[in-house]
Amino acid sequence: xxxxxxxxxxxxxxxxxxxxALAAQVSLDYKGRCVTLVGVLKGCVLFLSDLLKRMEIExxxxxxxxxxxxxxxxxxxxxxxxxxxxxxxxxxxxxxxxIVDSGLTMSYLLKNLSTRQxxxxxxxxxxxxxxxxKTKVPIKYVGFGIPEKFVVGYGLDYNxxxxxxxxxxxxxxxxxxKGKKSCP
Ligand code: IMP
Ligand code: MG
Numbered sequence: 001x002x003x004x005x006x007x008x009x010x011x012x013x014x015x016x017x018x019x020x021a022l023a024a025q026v027s028l029d030y031k032g033r034c035v036t037l038v039g040v041l042k043g044c045v046l047f048l049s050d051l052l053k054r055m056e057i058e059x060x061x062x063x064x065x066x067x068x069x070x071x072x073x074x075x076x077x078x079x080x081x082x083x084x085x086x087x088x089x090x091x092x093x094x095x096x097x098x099i100v101d102s103g104l105t106m107s108y109l110l111k112n113l114s115t116r117q118x119x120x121x122x123x124x125x126x127x128x129x130x131x132x133x134k135t136k137v138p139i140k141y142v143g144f145g146i147p148e149k150f151v152v153g154y155g156l157d158y159n160x161x162x163x164x165x166x167x168x169x170x171x172x173x174x175x176x177x178k179g180k181k182s183c184p
Pocket of ligand 1: 040043068097098099100101102103104105106149150151152156157158
């Protein structure tokens with residue numbers, strides 16, 4: 001385990017098994033159709049690539065980058081940093097996200113993407129912290145429900161660190177207090 005972690009919440013094996021199951025479910029639900037996966041950068045990268053590898057239907061991938069976070073704190077104001085390259089009108093769109101916390105990012109994305117008239121629009125999130133919700137969001141696919149803890153790994157970061165860990169872990173308070181940053 002990484003020295004800055006207090007505990008491993010979800011092991012690599014558990015992540016891989018759950019992602020395989022999610023990919024099978026999505027493949028079944030969208031059978032005979034092409035699904036456009038909209039990855040929310042950067043947290044989605046490991047989850048999206050593992051999910052994509054296991055998909056058994058036609059897929060199309062695009063990305064968005066939005067921001068509301070600084071360190072462990074949400075600023076509450078969501079902004080688009082990078083928009084989709086493709087037109088999603090008439091498409092079956094599945095948003096792929098690392099974690100839904102307050103729900104503010106997701107509700108912004110749902111509102112934003114639905115104005116482009118996709119055929120369908122659903123959410124697939126690896127992690128869900130339902131106790132932190134500030135606004136209701138309809139999530140179709142959830143990997144794991146987790147408690148109100150700041151987690152890192154498998155794409156999730158703290159100041160851009162720890163995304164490379166193959167598991168999900170809980171940061172030590174001391175690591176947060178240090179306010180460490182990547183690549184100084
Ligand atoms: P929300 O808008 O509060 O739902 O937050 C969504 C975004 O905040 C996620 O896509 C993550 O990028 C980030 N985030 C929320 N909770 C955590 C966490 O525990 N660890 C790392 N990033 C998080
Ligand atoms: Mg995210």
